[in-house]
Amino acid sequence: GCCLSPPDSLQSRAVNWKKLSCPGGSMDDPCVYQNTGKADMAVTLFFQVEDNSGASFTCSSGSTTFCSRSWLGNQTGSAGDCFFLLPAGESYSCNGRGTVNVIG
Numbered sequence: 001g002c003c004l005s006p007p008d009s010l011q012s013r014a015v016n017w018k019k020l021s022c023p024g025g026s027m028d029d030p031c032v033y034q035n036t037g038k039a040d041m042a043v044t045l046f047f048q049v050e051d052n053s054g055a056s057f058t059c060s061s062g063s064t065t066f067c068s069r070s071w072l073g074n075q076t077g078s079a080g081d082c083f084f085l086l087p088a089g090e091s092y093s094c095n096g097r098g099t100v101n102v103i104g
Contacts, residue, residue: 027096055098
């Protein structure tokens with residue numbers, strides 16, 4: 001064979017992907033997501049601005065900001081990503097303005 005198999009210890013820790021509901025369709029609609037699992041969750045958000053008059057958003061929990069971005073003027077197509085760990089039982093909220101597409 002050409003390839004090595006991962007050790008059994010890695011195979012037993014399969015990743016369970018979830019489509020997150022926050023942020024949702026519009027940054028003008030604040031949202032909240034709670035990790036209801038018993039384990040910490042790795043969260044990845046990929047975002048792209050689709051607004052020619054500026055946009056912004058922030059995702060945070062209490063005084064901790066997990067992800068934040070702001071665009072001034074026409075920067076349509078500008079993109080980025082954020083990665084953070086969300087502890088079991090904890091939640092984060094997102095709010096902002098403008099048209100920003102998010103995949104999370």
